Amino acid sequence: MGKLESNKLQKRTSLLNTAFNLFTTKGVSKTSIAEISKNAGIAKGTFYLYFKDKYDIRNKLVSHESSKLFKHAAANLTQYCLKNNLTLGFEDKIIFIADHIINALNEDKTLLTFISKNLSWGIFREALTSNIAEDDVNFKDVFYSMIDCAEYEIEEPEIMLFLITELVSSTCYSAILYEEPANIETIKPYLFTTIRGIIRQHETAPKAQAEMQ
Incomplete structure (x- = not known):
């Protein structure tokens, strides 16, 4: 440079x-x-x-901070699989990333408040597809790479991701900041079961064995 x-x-x-x-x-x-x-x-x-203005920098900050969360989660997923010599399925990868992000937001409530107050799907999509800073990760590439390795064909993956994102964001805001209806550790098992249900609603036919190799 x-x-x-x-x-x-x-x-x-x-x-x-x-x-x-x-x-x-x-x-x-x-x-x-x-x-x-x-x-x-x-x-x-x-x-x-x-x-352009302070709302432009606010939106890019939400994208940047979201990208950092995904970057760290994806890196930890890779390290976990290598360390334990594991090959996780698509559902388990999504749950791992969600859990990592939830833990990060639980440790940084200021970040959780900022993202939750200012997050919209349009801003989140920007975080998926563009790099605000040099070291940002393009999570859309990571996401679709995970889909390519999934055991099933995924119908409307962007809608699936939207539903999971909205669910996790709203749940974290209430459970972490206000412990409503319970604290986040109590809610996690139910949240992850719901995420798996969303994923399965979007799974269609199993991929051919040749495509999975």
Whole structure:
């Protein structure tokens, strides 16, 4: 990476980190672009070279933070399978990733609040398909790679992912932040059973043996 590109990346990262700190302490509505720029040590006019407005940087932050969660979960899934010499099925891979993300959000309630308050399917789709920062993971590629290795054909995979995402997001928000209707550890078994049910609703014919090899 050249010096110019490196400087651009540093400025973009500084703006993202500063905005995240302000949004999670003051709230989006009470944070101004001037404040973000000043705290990041960047001229206000430079802000607009990277983001349209503060709602654009908010959306990209949700995408960025979601991507980081998926990246860590996918990396841990790979390490777990290698360490234990296991080949997990599609359902078990999804459950593993969901469990890892839930645990991460349980440890970082500030992140959970920020993502849950600002998450929409459009923003989430951006997190699936685009890299906000250089080290972001394109989870859509990971997801479809998992589907390619699944034991069954998956009908409408994006709808399936939407349903699972909405279920996990809303459940985490209530169970982790308010322990309603119970704490997250009590709810997890029921949540994972429901996720498996959603997946099975989208499974169609088993793949041919040749396709699975």
